[in-house]
Amino acid sequence: MTLNHGAFIDILASWEDPHYGGASPPPRKKLKRTQGGVGCDESCSSGGGKTEESLGGTASMQHQTEVTNGASVPQLNGSSDGGSAVTVNGVKDETKKALKLDPINRDMVRLIGQHLANLGFQSTVEQLMAESGCRLDHPEARRFKSSVVEGDWQAAEAALLELQSMLNNTTHLTEMRFLILEQKYMELLERGDDIGALNCLRGEISPLDHNISRVHRLSSLIFYNNPAELKKATNWLGSGPESHMALMERLSAYLPPSVMLPPRRLERLVIQSVQHQVATCEFHNTSIEPLLKVDNLEGLSLSDVVVSSSCLLTDHHCGKEHFPSTCLYTVTEHMDEVLVAAFSPNGRYLATAGKDFSLLIWNVDNTTLKISKRHCLDGHNFSIVFLSWSHDSTKIIACMHEDASELIVWDAERGKQVCKVSDSTSDSLTCACWYKDNERFVCGGLRGQFYLCNLEGAVLERWEGVRVQSLAVHADGKTVLASDTHRRIRGYQLETVQDYSILQEDHGIMTFSLDTTGRFALLNVTTQGLHLWDLNSRTLVRRFRGATQKHCTIHSCFGGINQDFIASGSEDHKVYIWHRNQELPVAVLSGHQLPVNCVTWNPVQPSMLVSVSDDRTIRIWGPSQTNRLNRDADAASTSGGLSDGDDDEPDSPRASNFQFPHSLISGLDISSH
Amino acid sequence: MGRVYIEHPGGSKIFSCGECCTPVTNRKSLISTRFTGATGRAFLFSSVVNLIYSSVQARMMLTGRHMVRDVSCKYCSAKLGWIYEFATDESQRYKEGCVILERALIVETDGIEEL
Numbered sequence: 001m002t003l004n005h006g007a008f009i010d011i012l013a014s015w016e017d018p019h020y021g022g023a024s025p026p027p028r029k030k031l032k033r034t035q036g037g038v039g040c041d042e043s044c045s046s047g048g049g050k051t052e053e054s055l056g057g058t059a060s061m062q063h064q065t066e067v068t069n070g071a072s073v074p075q076l077n078g079s080s081d082g083g084s085a086v087t088v089n090g091v092k093d094e095t096k097k098a099l100k101l102d103p104i105n106r107d108m109v110r111l112i113g114q115h116l117a118n119l120g121f122q123s124t125v126e127q128l129m130a131e132s133g134c135r136l137d138h139p140e141a142r143r144f145k146s147s148v149v150e151g152d153w154q155a156a157e158a159a160l161l162e163l164q165s166m167l168n169n170t171t172h173l174t175e176m177r178f179l180i181l182e183q184k185y186m187e188l189l190e191r192g193d194d195i196g197a198l199n200c201l202r203g204e205i206s207p208l209d210h211n212i213s214r215v216h217r218l219s220s221l222i223f224y225n226n227p228a229e230l231k232k233a234t235n236w237l238g239s240g241p242e243s244h245m246a247l248m249e250r251l252s253a254y255l256p257p258s259v260m261l262p263p264r265r266l267e268r269l270v271i272q273s274v275q276h277q278v279a280t281c282e283f284h285n286t287s288i289e290p291l292l293k294v295d296n297l298e299g300l301s302l303s304d305v306v307v308s309s310s311c312l313l314t315d316h317h318c319g320k321e322h323f324p325s326t327c328l329y330t331v332t333e334h335m336d337e338v339l340v341a342a343f344s345p346n347g348r349y350l351a352t353a354g355k356d357f358s359l360l361i362w363n364v365d366n367t368t369l370k371i372s373k374r375h376c377l378d379g380h381n382f383s384i385v386f387l388s389w390s391h392d393s394t395k396i397i398a399c400m401h402e403d404a405s406e407l408i409v410w411d412a413e414r415g416k417q418v419c420k421v422s423d424s425t426s427d428s429l430t431c432a433c434w435y436k437d438n439e440r441f442v443c444g445g446l447r448g449q450f451y452l453c454n455l456e457g458a459v460l461e462r463w464e465g466v467r468v469q470s471l472a473v474h475a476d477g478k479t480v481l482a483s484d485t486h487r488r489i490r491g492y493q494l495e496t497v498q499d500y501s502i503l504q505e506d507h508g509i510m511t512f513s514l515d516t517t518g519r520f521a522l523l524n525v526t527t528q529g530l531h532l533w534d535l536n537s538r539t540l541v542r543r544f545r546g547a548t549q550k551h552c553t554i555h556s557c558f559g560g561i562n563q564d565f566i567a568s569g570s571e572d573h574k575v576y577i578w579h580r581n582q583e584l585p586v587a588v589l590s591g592h593q594l595p596v597n598c599v600t601w602n603p604v605q606p607s608m609l610v611s612v613s614d615d616r617t618i619r620i621w622g623p624s625q626t627n628r629l630n631r632d633a634d635a636a637s638t639s640g641g642l643s644d645g646d647d648d649e650p651d652s653p654r655a656s657n658f659q660f661p662h663s664l665i666s667g668l669d670i671s672s673h
Numbered sequence: 674m675g676r677v678y679i680e681h682p683g684g685s686k687i688f689s690c691g692e693c694c695t696p697v698t699n700r701k702s703l704i705s706t707r708f709t710g711a712t713g714r715a716f717l718f719s720s721v722v723n724l725i726y727s728s729v730q731a732r733m734m735l736t737g738r739h740m741v742r743d744v745s746c747k748y749c750s751a752k753l754g755w756i757y758e759f760a761t762d763e764s765q766r767y768k769e770g771c772v773i774l775e776r777a778l779i780v781e782t783d784g785i786e787e788l
Binding site: 337339383385446447448464465466467485486508510526549551552553554595597614 | 674675676677678679680681682683747785786787
């Protein structure tokens with residue numbers, strides 16, 4: 001290979017020429033060379049003679065460096081991009097153009113960048129911003145943020161004025177300046193610089209003419225002598241970086257998102273999404289959820305709120321491990337139709353009663369879900385139609401049929417009668433409820449009796465003129481809610497003789513119950529299904545469809561963790577369970593042979609439900625695999641990502657008791673049945 | 674049948690089923706007393722509760738041809754009267770939707786003073 005140095009230098013010189021990419025011979029040669037690639041040497045040697053081609057050695061190496069640039073090579077020939085070929089020897093990155101992103105993706109990249117920056121990956125963030133051509137925050141905003149975090153108030157004000165044009169609202173500017181000056185003032189006070197603080201107050205804060213009451217309060221703070229007292233009096237964090245960060249978070253609320261990203265935005269979006277999954281999870285009945293229940297997410301990070309990370313990787317979807325879906329066993333102890341059942345508030349006792357004139361109290365084992373007979377209480381001459389446990393679970397009232405004229409209060413632990421209330425033989429006391437003090441109770445009936453009684457059976461107060469059909473005590477402990485024959489629910493304060501109207505229905509209210517917060521009332525309305533009312537706003541929230549109740553009195557209840565579920569009996573022999581937010585049932589349990597009169601949900605064990613029916617049986621419903629009852633231990637591993645339907649054992653006879661009403665439910669993703 | 678749900682019409686004078694004393698209606702709903710049933714006198718009421726209705730039959734009455742349903746007590750199923758569903762004669766239209774209860778089959782009692 002001969003090297004003609006002169007020609008070589010000429011070639012090199014012409015490569016420097018930006019207008020190089022013309023029709024002159026060398027480009028074509030170059031094309032040959034690049035196409036030959038490594039084999040160029042051979043062509044050089046075989047071709048022979050031409051000085052340009054003999055540039056084999058170093059020239060081809062130059063070419064090879066070009067070739068290795070990949071995509072940029074074909075562009076070199078015949079296009080004005082010859083210039084870029086020249087800069088090949090310089091910085092490679094500039095030939096790579098920033099990836100073109102649409103606005104949504106730009107924001108996504110900014111969010112991801114913000115999250116990484118919070119975690120500490122500064123160099124990654126810089127590279128990300130360079131590659132994507134986005135920027136996290138406006139440079140002015142970044143300057144503003146860093147000066148606030150450092151505590152350099154003057155620089156912060158200056159940067160703020162620069163940002164002024166980007167703010168949506170001029171009042172925002174004043175507010176932000178007020179906040180900064182407030183912080184400055186507090187810091188001066190803390191340092192003991194009273195003169196400086198006064199100057200700040202007079203010369204800078206007052207002229208803003210904003211939030212005068214706060215200015216007065218600030219001026220009173222000057223009298224605090226020592227900083228610890230000052231901090232305590234105002235709940236101020238002190239002049240450290242923490243306080244500056246907190247101030248910055250408050251200030252960033254005023255800046256539009258294109259200028260400065262809202263703090264921890266990606267984390268908040270993820271938390272919202274997990275919250276949504278939990279809210280729409282139909283069988284969600286566990287106390288250890290993927291999220292801790294917090295009302296205000298301000299200042300919390302993702303790891304503070306989300307308990308299990310598996311919900312980030314797969315959608316949270318509970319199966320039925322904690323949901324009562326199969327009949328665990330049936331108890332046939334009553335001799336006649338069973339009309340009512342109730343769990344005690346502490347979940348340890350179950351009371352059932354009916355037309356056989358006896359009240360049975362059962363012990364409940366909350367881990368095995370077994371019940372065992374504790375007492376059989378006789379002494380009633382009529383069928384028992386209503387039960388009410390006292391709030392401390394020690395006593396229970398048994399109300400009887402209309403013609404009974406009395407009611408009996410029992411001590412549930414010892415099985416002894418506490419007292420009887422029988423004011424007159426023409427009375428009818430068919431419903432009752434306890435006051436919170438567990439010493440007094442209210443009872444009433446269809447013939448117009450409405451009494452407040454004590455534990456000796458004496459009538460303390462009477463209310464005339466109301467035919468009471470169902471009773472419950474309000475959360476405030478003093479007001480009694482009563483449904484009457486005029487299809488209303490009204491509140492009564494028997495001691496102060498006051499009453500007020502709450503709601504009016506168009507059809508008869510058979511029974512109603514309150515949830516533990518006392519804010520919602522669940523009404524069984526004849527022929528209309530179940531109605532959920534909000535007692536504070538006095539509006540109908542939701543109607544629940546599916547159950548039949550025209551002829552008999554059917555009882556319903558709230559239940560589950562957080563009282564998220566509603567269960568009711570029905571005249572079509574089935575137990576219906578709804579999720580509080582959905583109109584159609586999430587589960588329909590069959591097994592009874594006659595109308596189901598009452599259902600009650602264990603307040604302490606959310607997977608246990610009991611129903612009683614005209615067929616004289618008591619049925620206990622629970623999750624299909626009873627070994628998964630330890631909700632706290634298993635919930636952490638089983639929540640999130642389980643498909644439902646895997647739990648129903650196909651060979652067990654119990655599994656056939658569970659029925660999914662496909663006609664009623666649409667869009668449910670069920671794998672079995 | 675579980676615990677049968679009984680409503681109460683309220684009012685100062687209440688008419689109830691003669692057999693089981695389930696309240697059915699009151700004086701306020703009384704429209705006319707000049708009717709005759711199988712057992713003698715009968716009253717016409719505008720609104721009633723706690724009754725079950727049979728299937729509709731065509732009947733020839735003193736006043737003309739009517740479509741009626743027999744009406745019984747919800748609790749004890751004693752027959753108490755009938756309800757006019759359709760009157761062929763234009764002059765009898767006022768009876769439609771109203772219930773006839775035979776005086777011998779119901780009892781009248783006092784109600785309570787109600788709010």
